[in-house]
Amino acid sequence: MSRPENVQPERKLTARGASTRARIVAAAVELMYVKGVNATTLDDVRAASNTSKSQLYNHFPDKEALVRAVVASRAEQVLERERGNLERLKSFRGLVRWRDALVQRNALQNGAYGCALGSLASELADQDDQARATLAESFAQWQGLLAAGLRRMRDNGVLKPDADPEQLATGLMAALQGGYLLAETAHDIKPMEIALDMALDHVKSYLTA
Amino acid sequence: MSRPENVQPERKLTARGASTRARIVAAAVELMYVKGVNATTLDDVRAASNTSKSQLYNHFPDKEALVRAVVASRAEQVLERERGNLERLKSFRGLVRWRDALVQRNALQNGAYGCALGSLASELADQDDQARATLAESFAQWQGLLAAGLRRMRDNGVLKPDADPEQLATGLMAALQGGYLLAETAHDIKPMEIALDMALDHVKSYLTA
DNA sequence: GAATATTTGGACTATTTCGTCCATCATGCT
DNA sequence: AGCATGATGGACGAAATAGTCCAAATATTC
Numbered sequence A, B: 001m002s003r004p005e006n007v008q009p010e011r012k013l014t015a016r017g018a019s020t021r022a023r024i025v026a027a028a029v030e031l032m033y034v035k036g037v038n039a040t041t042l043d044d045v046r047a048a049s050n051t052s053k054s055q056l057y058n059h060f061p062d063k064e065a066l067v068r069a070v071v072a073s074r075a076e077q078v079l080e081r082e083r084g085n086l087e088r089l090k091s092f093r094g095l096v097r098w099r100d101a102l103v104q105r106n107a108l109q110n111g112a113y114g115c116a117l118g119s120l121a122s123e124l125a126d127q128d129d130q131a132r133a134t135l136a137e138s139f140a141q142w143q144g145l146l147a148a149g150l151r152r153m154r155d156n157g158v159l160k161p162d163a164d165p166e167q168l169a170t171g172l173m174a175a176l177q178g179g180y181l182l183a184e185t186a187h188d189i190k191p192m193e194i195a196l197d198m199a200l201d202h203v204k205s206y207l208t209a
Numbered sequence C: 001g002a003a004t005a006t007t008t009g010g011a012c013t014a015t016t017t018c019g020t021c022c023a024t025c026a027t028g029c030t
Numbered sequence D: 001a002g003c004a005t006g007a008t009g010g011a012c013g014a015a016a017t018a019g020t021c022c023a024a025a026t027a028t029t030c
Helices: A015-035 A042-049 A053-059 A063-086 A092-107 A116-124 A129-155 A165-186 A190-204 B015-035 B042-049 B053-059 B063-086 B092-107 B116-124 B129-155 B165-186 B190-204
Strands: none
Touching (some): A015 A042, A015 A053, A042 A053, A063 A092, A063 A116, A063 A129, A092 A129, A092 A165, A092 A190, A165 A190, A165 B129, A165 B165, A190 B165, B015 B042, B042 B053, B063 B092, B063 B116, B063 B129, B092 B129, B092 B165, B092 B190, B165 B190
C-alpha cells in the first residue's frame, strides 16, 4: 500500500469544502501545539477556524479523527521543512547550520511549546496507538534524513568508515528532543544548544580531517 | 524563603487524614503517569484511592492543587532514587551503572509512559507555570547530582581539567530525556540506549587514562 | 435551469467532569 | 464521658465539552 485511505477521506469535496477542512486542521494544529491536545476543545477549534459544529463533524467523525489529522498535517509540515534543511547535507558545516536553524527557530518563542512533533508524541504516545505509530514513523523519517546526510558524508570520506549513520542520527534526534524538553521546562534555550553541541561533538569525533 | 508554604498545608491533619491524603496523591501520581494529567479525572483518582469527593476537596482546593502535589511528590520520589544512584558517583564505571539502571527500569514497561518527570514537564510546562517552575528546579537538581559526580571525577583526575561538569551533565540529561521520548514513541528502548551511549562517549572523550 | 449533492449555521441533547454541601461518623482532648 | 474538631460518604448542582440534527444556502451535474 503506497497511499492508504488515510490521507484523503473517500468522499469527494468541493473546493469550498476542502478549504474549510484545511482551515479546521490548520487551526487545530496551532491550538493543539500551544495549549496541548487534551486542553484544546472543539469549540476552541470551531472559533479559531470560523466554522460551525456541523462543519467539524462533517469532516471528522469525532475528535480523535481530528487529532489524527492534526498529527498527519504537522508531521508532513515538519518533514517538509527538514527535507529542505537536510537533503543536501554533506559536510559538518551543514550539520552546524541545521543545528543553528533549529535553535534560532526555537529561540523565537523562548523555547515555549517545545518540538511540534515531540510534544504531540509525548501527549499521544500512550493515549492513541495509531497517532503514536504515525509519530514514530515521522521520527524515523526525520532521522532517516539525518542518516542519509551522514551516510553521504561517510561515503565522501568526510566521516571515518566506522561511523554508523543510523546511530549518529539517533543520537542527534535524542539530543534535539531532550534539548527541546529541557529548554521548554527551563524557559531557556541554552540546554538545547548544549545538547545539540554535544551531539555534534560526537559526530565530530568521527571526522577524518 | 527557604521552605515556602508549599510543602505542608497549614491545617493540621490527624494520622487518618494524613494517610488519606497520601493515598490520594499516590493514586494520582500513578494515574497521571499512565494516562496523562489531563486525561485523569478526579473520579479516576477517587476510585483508585478508595476515597470520596469530599476527601479530595478536603485536602485540595481544586484539581490544579492536586496536580501540583503530584508534581512535588513525583519530583521528590525521582530525586530520592537518583540521589541513591549518583551521590557516590566517582568513576566512569559508575556512570555506566547509572545508565544501565535507567535503561533496565524503562525496559520493564517497554519504554511506555516515558520519564516520570519528563512526561509531566511536557504536559504541564505551557499549562501551569508553577508546576513548570517546580519541574525546572527538579531537573536542575537531578542535573546537579550528575554534575557533582562529574566534578568529583574531574577533581580526582579521572576527567581532564577542561571537562565542564555542568555542560556534560546537561548533555546527559538531554540524551536521557530525548531517549525516553524516542523510546516511548517507538515502543523500543533501543534509541534510549543509543542516546545514552552517545552521551557517555562524550564524557569518555574527557577521560584522562 | 432543474435536479441532486454538498456545505453551512446553530440550536439542541447527552455526557463527562468539576466542584458543593451536609448529615454522619471518628478522633483527640480535658 | 462529653464536647469540639477533623474525616468521611455520597447525593446533588454547575459548568464544560462532545456530539446530533435539520432547515437553509450553495455548489455541481446533466
